[in-house]
Amino acid sequence: MRVMFAASEAMPLVKTGGLADVVGALPKALAKLGAEVTVVLPKYETIPQEIAEAAKTIAVTEVQLGWRRQYCGIQEVVVDGVRFLLIDNEFYFKRGQLYGYGDEAERFVFFSVAVLEMLDKLGRMPDILHCHDWQTGIIPFLLKTRYANRPGYRNIRTVYTIHNLQYQGVFSRELLQELLTTGDDSFTEDSLEFYGAASCMKGGLRFADKLSTVSFTYAREIQSEEYGEKLDGVIRQRSHDLWGILNGIDTEVYNPMTDPNLAVNYRDSLEKKRRNKLALQRELGLPEDAGVPLIGIVSRLTQQKGFDLIAEALSELLKERIQLVVLGSGEPGIEDMLRGALPANRDKMAIWFGFNEGLARRIYAASDLYLMPSRFEPCGLSQLIALRYRSVPIVRETGGLKDTVAPYNEYTGTGNGFTFGPPTAHDMLYTIRRALSFYGDAEHWERIVANGAKNDYGWESSAELYCKLYRELVS
Incomplete structure (x- = not known):
């Protein structure tokens, strides 16, 4: 044919x-x-x-x-x-x-x-x-x-x-x-x-x-x-x-075991993944702390991608014990919002405006959580790459995000991420806090990451x- x-x-x-x-x-x-x-x-x-x-x-x-x-x-x-x-x-x-x-x-x-x-x-x-x-x-x-x-x-x-x-x-x-x-x-x-x-x-x-x-x-x-x-x-x-x-996704291209952009190659080792976190923190000038939850975003900076929700929730989110790394470019108002938040939070957030493929891979490898609060998302590849790099997605239940990210159920031990339905800052923030609570529990967290590792991301x-x-x- x-x-x-x-x-x-x-x-x-x-x-x-x-x-x-x-x-x-x-x-x-x-x-x-x-x-x-x-x-x-x-x-x-x-x-x-x-x-x-x-x-x-x-x-x-x-x-x-x-x-x-x-x-x-x-x-x-x-x-x-x-x-x-x-x-x-x-x-x-x-x-x-x-x-x-x-x-x-x-x-x-x-x-x-x-x-x-x-x-x-x-x-x-x-x-x-x-x-x-x-x-x-x-x-x-x-x-x-x-x-x-x-x-x-x-x-x-x-x-x-x-x-x-x-x-x-x-x-x-x-x-x-x-x-x-x-x-x-x-x-x-x-x-x-x-x-x-x-x-x-x-x-x-x-x-x-x-x-x-x-x-x-x-x-x-x-x-x-x-x-x-x-x-x-x-x-x-x-x-x-x-x-x-x-x-x-092309699992040969997106492969943390062979990716030359990473500080440390790994498969399922959370210890090696955290070494990538330390390397990214050094690269971006964030405090080096393997234990702090790092939330990654690689995205176009548009309302479609849910950045209006992020703007509304950002001040509350930054009160949590987290680090936030954002890579992308897009609508001037969203870029200005992120620039405005940066001076008072340089110990908690880092932003790279534009696109850098190597840095994107390092963010996937370093992040513990990967945030995609899209208002709509036909499929989404970033959540698949995040799962491939053993980063746990937090997504809105729409389009391909709903089809690929299953909410974690602590009673059955199933699910590979965290999801929310209504496109509101309140629901997004609640879901992020829920994810952070499980990050603090090693047994649950290892199970969530292991669930994500079972998925088939290829074509x-x-x-x-x-x-x-x-x-x-x-x-």
Whole structure:
């Protein structure tokens, strides 16, 4: 079975978030099950130089985009056993960042058309074209309309995965109509129209053969008005085609036994884990104390991630015997809130604004507790990485957090973390204090950590579900 992933980012080439981790790791798991997987990405300027230089041009074509005809090079490179095809156009992709430009619609419509124009240059068509998030939502739409009668395209089946419904690629109807050179019939309620504008994501939701999202609970949540981001009606109409398949992590990459970023490698030894805590405390200028509970956060600093709850509870939380380490960047108001709390609490908290992969790994390894109070979370990878590094998660019961973190029950000895339901600072603080009370009891704490060590964090079972989904389509 030939599977082609179309996405806007993938590890180890380019990353801004969890999408890159998924698109980087899932093809390797599918290959182990016998699938032939290719990943198609834009050729960004930020791709590591050694990978970009190794990429070889295998074809050249042109892409019609409104009134423009744009150059499109197709380059091939194999990284970690995965075949990548890079869509080369310096005007659109030779920029310092992946996203955040005024011509996002044009850039990713170009990418979507380029992916389809590329296919008949490759010799063999894919059986499955698996599209990810809004940047590729136009591909299923074009495949069912413009390319429907082109030889070789009719048998391609599409899967569209929602990684985060909040980001939909909504642009003016006039802009997308000009870029796609389509008629008014493409901008109806049953097509791309979205409250007077046009939505790239809706193209994927309406026209893909099957839909998936990244956890069982999120698949249910996005069919409700609360979580549906005004697309819940569309998703409910296609609920019979929607699969909730939980994300995994690359357990070879995220492995505390071999991770070169850590001060001390370990598996299940809490003593060695505490040595990582002492090393991080030294690195960040915190008092060195192996016994103080260290709470870690590696996150985008946004309200979605629950930082409004943290802001409300922070002064009370810092009265506890804890240390808090935060790594991330995001909304200016949240960054300012954290900066404001720092001067009076330098013995209790440390903050790194921005992103540093090595430091992130050291926080996972050093933290006793890992806090994720998200208002919504499609899947979440951080709690899985935390569990892999034997850090106990404290999460809100939503999306993939609910599916992967089971609350500890002191009477049965089951559960791998601590959870709360209502998105309030009071409930979060109560749950943190409950976790701290068990941290002080060695017998309970060792049992909680051991429970977390039993979990399967890899892609094997989820990859099998994706293969089942693909087989259902091609049969």
